[in-house]
Amino acid sequence: MGEDISNPELRAAPLAYENRPFLTSPDGRILRILSEYAEPLSRFRREKIQDTVVFFGSARFHSRPDAEHALQRTPASPEEQEHARKAIEMARYYEDARQLAYMLTKWSMGIPSKRHRFVVTSGGGPGIMEAANRGAREAGGKTVGLNIRLPYEQTPNRYVTPALNFEFHYFFMRKYWFAYLSKALVIFPGGFGTLDELFEILTLAQTEKLAKKILVLIYGRQYWDRALNIDALIEAGTVAPADKELYCMADTPEEAFEILRSGLTRYHLQEPPPPSEPATPEIAETRG
DSSP: OOOOOOOTTOOOOOOGGGOHHHHTSGGGHHHHHHHHHHHHHHHHHHTTBOOEEEEEOOTTOOOHHHHHHHHHTSOSOHHHHHHHHHHHHHHHHHHHHHHHHHHHHHHHTTSOOSSBOSEEEEOSSSTHHHHHHHHHHHTTOOOEEEEEOOSSOOOOOTTSOGGGEEEESOHHHHHHHHHHSEEEEEEOSOOHHHHHHHHHHHHHHHTTOOSSOOEEEEEOHHHHHHHOOHHHHHHHTSSOGGGGGGOEEESSHHHHHHHHHHHHHHHHTSOOOOOOOOOOHHHHHHHO
């Protein structure tokens, strides 16, 4: 007779989608990537979010009261005092982002729709991100935070709508969700991350890879005229003069709001024009 190979202690293997060692291994990476697509999609549908307006800008800016308080308790070294005074100067951008998000949310909440339109979205962290979420929350609207897990702690700001608080592992999936629902991008003064998001969208628009119109509004000429020199690129021939039409600029919340309201209405609220008459067979043939 053959050897009895039964093992009474053998238990059922875990289901693949419940096997944590596999899911967190290199072989499970594709499933983790898909999860960062499917899970946000499910939540956006459940919360009836149709589209968004994304705010970008420095995480290092504070509200004016916080900046003034920091100056009062700053040690007396000239360098630290100057840094604290600069923080008060840059706090205007926090307050402007807060006001603009408030105005935009109040307007969008009045749009007749079964789903939420032009929901203010940010990276979910501090600074300009917090200001945008804060303004939208104060207006009574929903607001999205797309956070990223980093080696150093970056907790969601307290103004993000809890059901729309996301945390990503992969930067490229987070970027996907910034762009996928967006109908406008508002770029406040910021650093490398802000520049990265700005130029990625401008590149997609320049190369006609966007299936929709995304408005790009750059806020704060005084800052950006020093940080960017697009005219130098045009003079060098690396950028076409017409590419400056891919974005517009504003210096006040009121000016920015009017640009956004006008553009969003024109491109995403008005009925599209009727299709033109189809070409006759003869014309179609000559075009071929």
